[in-house]
Amino acid sequence: MxxxxxxxxxxxxxxxxxxxxxxxxxxxxxxxxxxxxxxxxxxxxxxxxxxxxxxxxxxxxxxxxxxxxxxxxxxxxxxxxxxxxxxxxxxxxxxxxxxxxxxxxxxxxxxxxxxxxxxxxxxxxxHPVRFSPAYAAARATVHGGHLGKILSIRGANYGRLEDGARTWFADPTLSGGGALMDHTVHIADLLDDLLGHARATEVYAQSNTLLRPDHAAETAGLVTIAYDSGTHVTIDCSWSQPAHHPQWGNVEVQIVGEKGTVEFAAFSQNVSGYDERHRRATVHPWGTDLDKSLLSAFLHGADDIDLADGESGLRTLRVVLAGYASADSGQPAPVG
Incomplete structure (x- = not known):
């Protein structure tokens, strides 16, 4: 191939x-x-x-x-x-x-x-996080009805701002935005898969550049989403990870239902410690290579996980753009 x-x-x-x-x-x-x-x-x-x-x-x-x-x-x-x-x-x-x-x-x-x-x-x-075993377990729990009706979901996607050859992430003319564009989409995509036919209807968001005032694009944001199923979601999207932290970032989600709560972190399969020789913290991942799983599914197919398709990508984008509209106006914005 x-x-x-x-x-x-x-x-x-x-x-x-x-x-x-x-x-x-x-x-x-x-x-x-x-x-x-x-x-x-x-x-x-x-x-x-x-x-x-x-x-x-x-x-x-x-x-x-x-x-x-x-x-x-x-x-x-x-x-x-x-x-x-x-x-x-x-x-x-x-x-x-x-x-x-x-x-x-x-x-x-x-x-x-x-x-x-x-x-x-x-x-x-x-969207490689769909292939996280932790997400797969949470998804099976939700779709199996073990949590009952999903009341609320809290998500956090934090990482570090790229420098050097990848400063385009903070250039709205090339990226379309900043941290809100870059980091809301991961969790919004999981929700599109997790919540089935439920659709986002309204978004309220705030953003700022406090972490890096020298950048035009926002470096942190908080997004609140209402779904027609009655589920309410908050997403902490930021470039808040220190530049020299040994781990790039994480995707963390808490799902609250009528019968129980499930939490998972997509990139926590690692061993952390301290390297005395180089005097720095270290993180050694041992878990699933999500990019490899994503590419294998795209090229060869997967039995139990659906790739995000174009329509799903568009729905996710509409959530993000409603977030920008809300952050600009200071008022909740409808999802197109």
């Missing part, structure tokens, strides 16, 4: 490249033509230099990747570039897994869905 990786812009691109490079039966070709002409971050190179470090094949243009006739492509570009690359994949009749968020506007997301539907190709959104 031939797989193309389009862009190294997103941090997950490094993981995707390593997984696909070592996946049996997969040929990988990468391309990152939009990389900065000069490497601004030795720690996070891009383009041909990064491909060389990862030991993967590289093409100078996206056209070369499609001329290679891939069976599927992974889009890991800046958020505002997703539409162009997804439509390009649809034009070539290639299945596509797109990084989250699916897009930054409903119009772009709808166009992407339409293009793939017309071409008869699959459009999936990269």
């Amino acid at each position: 031939k797989v193309g990786l389009l862009s190294f812009a997103h941090t997950h691109a490094l993981s995707y490249a390593a997984v696909l490079r070592d996946m049996e039966g997969v040929e990988l070709l990468t391309s990152d033509p939009d990389a900065p002409a000069e490497n601004t971050s030795p720690e996070w190179p891009r383009g041909r230099e990064l491909a060389r470090e990862l030991g993967v094949d590289y093409a100078d243009t996206y056209d070369e990747v499609f001329a290679w006739q891939p069976d599927a492509v992974i889009v890991a570009a800046e958020n505002t570039h997703h539409r162009f690359l997804v439509e390009l994949a649809a034009h070539h009749g290639v299945d596509v897994l797109c990084e989250k968020p699916l897009a930054t506007t409903p119009e772009d997301a709808e166009a992407m869905i339409k293009a793939c539907r017309a071409a008869g190709t699959r459009l999936a959104v990269a």
Whole structure:
């Protein structure tokens, strides 16, 4: 199976490249033509230099990747570039897994869905937390009716703000926003899967730049969502993790039902300690490689976990955009 990786812009691109490079039966070709002409971050190179470090094949243009006739492509570009690359994949009749968020506007997301539907190709959104064993256990508990009616859900998705070659995360012209855009979507997607046919109806949100006043984009936010099922949700979305913390961040969720409560943390399968030689804390993950599970499901299928599709990605995006509307107005905003 031939797989193309389009862009190294997103941090997950490094993981995707390593997984696909070592996946049996997969040929990988990468391309990152939009990389900065000069490497601004030795720690996070891009383009041909990064491909060389990862030991993967590289093409100078996206056209070369499609001329290679891939069976599927992974889009890991800046958020505002997703539409162009997804439509390009649809034009070539290639299945596509797109990084989250699916897009930054409903119009772009709808166009992407339409293009793939017309071409008869699959459009999936990269939400690896769906493949966490901890989430799978919580999902089974909820869907099995063991908690009864779900009353409220509290979620937190915190990480650290990327510097160097990935400062685009805090550039609204490329990312569509800041921490609210980057971190609300993970938990909003889980809710789209967890709550079945329940739909978000209204969002109230606040955000600020207190963590990094030098950035135009918000670095922290609190989002409250009302669902037509009567469930109420709060999401703490922030870039609050210290820059030198050994762990990038976490996704934590508490689900409160009439009959009980379930809590899980998606990235807590690790051993932590202290490295005396280098005088720093350490974290050694031992749990499931969620990116590997995501890619395996996209390429080969999964029996028990559904990939987020384009329609799901659009619903999640509408929740995020309602959050921005509310944060701007100071009032609750309806979900489109």
